[in-house]
Amino acid sequence: MADLLTIENLTIRHVGRPLVSDVSLSVAAGERVGLIGESGSGKSLTALAAIGLLPDGMTASGSIRLSDREVIGSADRDVAGLRGTAVATIFQEPLTALDPLMRIGKQIAEAVRRRAHRDGRSVDVQAEVLGLMVRVALPDPARLARAYPHEMSGGQRQRAAIAMALACRPSLLIADEPTTALDVTTQAEVLTLLETLVREENMGLLFISHDLPVVGTAVDRVVVLRAGEMVEQGPIAEVFGRPRHPYTLGLVEAARAFDQAIGAAL
Numbered sequence: 001m002a003d004l005l006t007i008e009n010l011t012i013r014h015v016g017r018p019l020v021s022d023v024s025l026s027v028a029a030g031e032r033v034g035l036i037g038e039s040g041s042g043k044s045l046t047a048l049a050a051i052g053l054l055p056d057g058m059t060a061s062g063s064i065r066l067s068d069r070e071v072i073g074s075a076d077r078d079v080a081g082l083r084g085t086a087v088a089t090i091f092q093e094p095l096t097a098l099d100p101l102m103r104i105g106k107q108i109a110e111a112v113r114r115r116a117h118r119d120g121r122s123v124d125v126q127a128e129v130l131g132l133m134v135r136v137a138l139p140d141p142a143r144l145a146r147a148y149p150h151e152m153s154g155g156q157r158q159r160a161a162i163a164m165a166l167a168c169r170p171s172l173l174i175a176d177e178p179t180t181a182l183d184v185t186t187q188a189e190v191l192t193l194l195e196t197l198v199r200e201e202n203m204g205l206l207f208i209s210h211d212l213p214v215v216g217t218a219v220d221r222v223v224v225l226r227a228g229e230m231v232e233q234g235p236i237a238e239v240f241g242r243p244r245h246p247y248t249l250g251l252v253e254a255a256r257a258f259d260q261a262i263g264a265a266l
Ligand SMILES: Nc1ncnc2c1ncn2[C@@H]1O[C@H](COP(=O)(O)OP(=O)(O)OP(=O)(O)O)[C@@H](O)[C@H]1O
Pocket: 014, 019, 037, 038, 039, 040, 041, 042, 043, 044, 045, 046, 055, 210
């Protein structure tokens, strides 16, 4: 199956200094790939490069093919056309994706309209909005559609952000720490939701997290970054079960020790 995203030998520099070096990874339809590593290891920059949104002053080299288009060296208007169509993103803090002054139903409706316009389809916007809200398990959608973001819980806001991402009907979803701001129960619900959506819509998922237990439940394959370099990658059971690199072993042991400490305290 063709890859939705193929990154080859990606190097990202800021004033000549490499922040990400020689990273390669790919995501195919229906595949869930994790990008892990400590804070500052280059996970978010890799994701931003994939959608052509590196901060000013940074340069990328290597190759990034998103939906069969080369991102590196392309004009922003060409890559911009892929954002919200081929690829959608969700972030740790859903408020960054939401307009605080607009009712949630209206925000999802705008995403539905944009996509319908691009596709040249006519849609029953209201029905599609309610359908998406049901899809992401938002309770009482007809009532909640009239709520403003501040009137919703963190978990509900993240579900709304996921509904907006889905309204784009992306083939690839990039989720950067999407559950980090949520309590453990809501975290598990959102992870299950993402898993179901990826399976049912046959989307690809690039899932970024520093939280190993979360990654362990969310992805099939994992890529480990350390100080901007890829130290290993492979199926989740292999990488977490038999880490080959001492850095990965350290991450796995730290997560295990943390789990045991929590277990002992309960
Ligand atoms: N706008 C920027 N200007 C200069 N350096 C930056 C900028 N953004 C990130 N960096 C640097 O690039 C490196 C990688 O950052 P990145 O945000 O990709 O890390 P990360 O793995 O996503 O971390 P976290 O888990 O904390 O989000 C870090 O050393 C960071 O300090």
